[in-house]
Amino acid sequence: MFDVAVFGSLFLTLFVIxxxxxxxxxxxxxxxxxxxxxxxxxxxxxxxxxFGVIAVFGLLGQQILDYLHVSVPAxxxxxxLLLLLIALDLLTGKTDEPTQTKDVNVALVPLGMPLxxxxxxxxxxxxxxxxxxxxxxxISVWTAIVAMHVVLWLAMRYSLLIIRVIRDGGVVLVTRxxxxxxxxxxxxxxxxxxxxxxxxx
Numbered sequence: 001m002f003d004v005a006v007f008g009s010l011f012l013t014l015f016v017i018x019x020x021x022x023x024x025x026x027x028x029x030x031x032x033x034x035x036x037x038x039x040x041x042x043x044x045x046x047x048x049x050x051f052g053v054i055a056v057f058g059l060l061g062q063q064i065l066d067y068l069h070v071s072v073p074a075x076x077x078x079x080x081l082l083l084l085l086i087a088l089d090l091l092t093g094k095t096d097e098p099t100q101t102k103d104v105n106v107a108l109v110p111l112g113m114p115l116x117x118x119x120x121x122x123x124x125x126x127x128x129x130x131x132x133x134x135x136x137x138x139i140s141v142w143t144a145i146v147a148m149h150v151v152l153w154l155a156m157r158y159s160l161l162i163i164r165v166i167r168d169g170g171v172v173l174v175t176r177x178x179x180x181x182x183x184x185x186x187x188x189x190x191x192x193x194x195x196x197x198x199x200x201x
Contacts, residue, residue, distance in 0.1 A: 003132075006140040007147075010128045014148040017120040018050075020155035026115065026182055027156045028163060029090055029175035030106045036160060042107040043156035049112025051149045054125050057117075058145065061126035072123055073200070076193030079114035083186035086110045090179030115182075116152060119189065 027046070031039045057064065065072070086109075125145060132141045163171065 001136050003136045003140040006137050007144045010141055010144040013124050018116055020152050024155055024159040025174045026178040029178040032171040039160050045107035046111035047149050047153040049108050050116035053113050053117035057122045058125045058129045073193040073196035076119040076189050079119045080186045080189035082114055083182055087179045087183035087186055090175050
C-alpha cells in the first residue's frame with residue numbers, strides 16, 4: 001500500500017523546488033519586526049496556504065489550466081513577475097504594508113504563493129498525481145506532499161531563533177540578501193517560461 005520510490009522521488013523533487021533552507025532568509029526578512037507569536041502564526045499560515053494550493057492543483061490542476069486556457073509557461077512567467085516585484089521591495093527596503101493586512105498578506109503572498117506553492121511545485125505535483133498508478137501510488141504521492149509541508153513548517157518555525165541572535169542589523173542584511181536571491185529566482189523563472197514558450201511555438 002506504499003511505494004517508497006514514488007514517495008522518495010516526489011519528496012526530493014519538491015525539496016529542491018521549494019527549498020526549505022533557501023526560504024528561511026526570505027521568511028525572516030518578510031516577518032522581521034513582528035512579535036514572535038505572530039511570526040509563528042505566519043509560518044503556519046504560509047504552509048497551510050501552500051498546501052491548500054498544491055492540493056487543489058494536485059486534484060484539479062490540469063482541468064483548471066485547460067478551463068482557463070493557461071499554459072504552464074504562462075504560469076511560470078506570471079509567478080516570476082510577482083516574485084520580482086517582491087524582490088525589488090526587499091532590496092529597496094519598501095516592505096511596509098497597511099497595519100490591518102500586513103500579517104495576512106505576507107503569509108499568503110508571497111510566502112504561501114508563489115514562493116512555496118510556485119509553478120515548479122504545482123507542475124511537479126500535477127504530473128506526479130497523473131502518473132501515480134493505483135492506490136499505493138496515490139498514497140505515496142500525497143504522503144510526500146504532506147511530509148514536504150511539515151519540513152517547510154519546521155524550517156520556518158525554528159528559523160525564528162536566528163532573529164534573536166542576529167538582531168536588527170542582521171535582519172537588514174538578511175533582507176537585502178533575500179531580495180537578491182529572490183530576484184535571481186524570479187528572473188530564472190521568467191527565462192524558463194519564455195524559453196518554453198519559444199520552444200512550443
